[in-house]
Amino acid sequence: MAKTTTTQRVPIQYLVIHCTDTPEGRHITSDDIRRWHLKERGWKQVGYTDMIHLDGTVERLVENNDDAYVDGWEVTNGVRGYNRHSRHVVYVGGKARNGIAYKDTRTPEQIKALTKICKEFAEIAPNAKIVGHRDLNKAKDCPCFDVKAFVKEIGIKQ
Numbered sequence: 001m002a003k004t005t006t007t008q009r010v011p012i013q014y015l016v017i018h019c020t021d022t023p024e025g026r027h028i029t030s031d032d033i034r035r036w037h038l039k040e041r042g043w044k045q046v047g048y049t050d051m052i053h054l055d056g057t058v059e060r061l062v063e064n065n066d067d068a069y070v071d072g073w074e075v076t077n078g079v080r081g082y083n084r085h086s087r088h089v090v091y092v093g094g095k096a097r098n099g100i101a102y103k104d105t106r107t108p109e110q111i112k113a114l115t116k117i118c119k120e121f122a123e124i125a126p127n128a129k130i131v132g133h134r135d136l137n138k139a140k141d142c143p144c145f146d147v148k149a150f151v152k153e154i155g156i157k158q
């Protein structure tokens, strides 16, 4: 887990939900994400703090102290222009089995894990918003489901 040297500490404003943009049912590893983001795209850090696997296991990709601030060493590269005050979480999936059509492919286990993450985040940072990548960048389909509706459904007021 690489740390950056920046000393920023800003109040967190967004928890942004993403998908890996990979076919339904396909297992993806954190090494895949590191390869895509660090090697192929040349980013200094991966795009997400946490990764939700198909079986609902949550893997932490970048260190985080889970408070209501974004420290420099916690910054990930999920959405340009929003990273310094956001945390990003990704679920594995987002495409239909043919790999072409966008689809909400969340497994029941992933929904359960995401629910827990969102509820904990809302407790820690009640003034921050939980949004989908596409809510911040209209050119994107990620994460392929209506995050605002989901958040409401699980009982978080924002």
Ligand SMILES: [Zn+2]
Pocket: 017, 018, 019, 078, 133, 140, 142, 143
């Ligand atoms: Zn995304």
